[in-house]
Amino acid sequence: MSFSSLLLVFYYIGLLVILLWTGWWIYIRTSRFHIAVNRIPGPKGLPFIGNTFQIAGGLEDLLHIFQEKWPQQYGGIYRLFIGSHCYVPISSPEIMETILSSQKTIDKGLSYDQLLPWLGQGLLISSGDLWRSRRKMLTPAFHFSILDSFVEIFNEQSRILCGILDNLCASFAEGKAEIDVYPYLTRCSLDIICEAAMGTKINAQTEDSDYVDAIYRIGKLLIEQFQNPFMRNPTIFSFTALGREHDRLLKILHGFTESVIRNRRKFLDQQVNDKSDPVETGIRNRLPLLDLLLKVSDDGKVLSSQDIRNEIDTFMFEGHDTTSSLLGWFLYSMAANPDCQEKVWNELQSTFGDSDRYFKQDDVSNLKYLECCIKETLRMYPSVPGFERTVVEDIQLGDYLVPAGCTLGFLVFAAHRNPKFFPYPLVFNPERFFPDEAIGRHPYAYVPFSAGPRNCIGQRFALLESKTVLSTLLRRFKFEIAHNAKPPVLSNQLTLKSVNGINLLVSRR
Ligand code: HEM
Secondary structure, eight states: OOHHHHHHHHHHHHHHHHHHHHHHHHHHHHOHHHHHHHTSOOOOOBTTTBTGGGGOSOHHHHHHIIIIIHHHHHOSBOOEEETTEEEEEEOOHHHHHHHHTOSSOOOOOGGGGGGHHHHTTOTTTOOHHHHHHHHHHHGGGGOHHHHHHHHHHHHHHHHHHHHHHHHHHHHSGGGOEEEEOHHHHHHHHHHHHHHHHHSOOOOTTTSOOHHHHHHHHHHHHHHHHHHOTTTTSHHHHHTSHHHHHHHHHHHHHHHHHHHHHHHHHHHHHHHHHHOOOGGGGTOTTOOOHHHHHHHHHTTTTSSOHHHHHHHHHHHHHHHHHHHHHHHHHHHHHHHHOHHHHHHHHHHHHHHHTTOOOOOOGGGGGGOHHHHHHHHHHHHHSOSSOEEEEEOOSOEEETTEEEOTTOEEEEEHHHHHTOTTTSSSTTSOOGGGGSHHHHTTOOTTSOOTTOOGGGSOTTHHHHHHHHHHHHHHHHHHEEEEEOTTOOOOOEEEESEEEETTOOEEEEEEO
């Protein structure tokens, strides 16, 4: 190519860039959508790519930029663009209340699409009338009396965890095990949710299985996918090695759930026919969620096999990652605040004395300080640091009109660390949740389980499970920060996790 033709090519490319840029400039200054969103404060972005590169760091950067830097700079509501898509993150309790208490803005945001292949239209992702009917159908599964029957599972699995920790302590010098507690807690909560949701034991704490490995791995894989803007495109993703691994894991996960559903259906049919003793199954009077779903399914007329699988997979996902995050951050907070740990220990001593008995639901009323510590853990380290909704109709939020098509982000982590509602927010202080201290606080300043019609259906389950596991652990073990341990690095990995684990010294009381 001659020099003059090369110049001509550059000339046309330059002309095209100028034309595109001018078109874009006119569009964002005249379109109704952009006039509205540009009134909301927020970081400056580039044409077409918006703020994509400002948030393309590690996972810990994502949490810092979204939930610390920008809320401090722009306030309780701001906007940014990922590509051409407008996000409106919110940490103001007043604005959160407007949206969360409404029956209208209940559709989930774009980020949930990544979970669709695994969870389908289960309760977490579905919207509209489908979600309403499922929510109504599933609510009885969390009734007080049904939860009571799960306490036995919580106790049994907590004891298994204690046995594992006992062995670990014995294998370290001076009986003090230095370990990352997180994987042990995850496996314990996996065992619990699996038995409660499906009526099936997977022995994740004591045995290896493809299902447990797959559920462990898919969480990490989804984060890797989320971090890479190109991978979020399903077509591109399907051609990558990560996409192929994703499909392989889904086969294992769906295959396992389907086989449990088939077996359970057979077992229930058999029970109707021969009235066999449920004690033989080891499940006794518990009513796993799956039984409720199979009962209402009416042989596929009300719920198909795939609908049931979607709900079970949703409970497996929502029910273990969130709780293990709470358990991990709680133990870390106890280790970092030994005076609080001693107060919990004293309360446990006066409730249980030296007895080795199981935790009962009645004990809850005597464990008020433990409860405040759990609440304070969820304030500083909310298991779900953020969630999303799609704006389907224009909505007025404070001084700003947010047009349809935007995604609203709820910054739970930022809201919980707002000094206006929680003075000295970086200090772990369970007394903030003493009844007198909490008077007058905005009800939406603290939303670890979300709020309103789409709040967490498993909230009571999670709290009862955590109280059982944590009281069992703290009755027997003491947790300390290891001398040379680096502080945990917080990151948003769908749930709040530490990039470098939660490394503690564990010893017998
Ligand atoms: C510490 C533990 C937990 C925390 C902090 C937590 C938090 C949350 C939050 C913030 C949401 C709203 C998410 C959104 O709007 O996108 C949610 C929804 C949900 N959670 Fe939990 N969760 C916990 C444990 C559980 C457990 C144990 C289960 C099941 C047994 C569960 C089942 C669900 C389901 C099914 C939804 C969707 C509800 C709906 O959209 O109607 N969660 N959870």
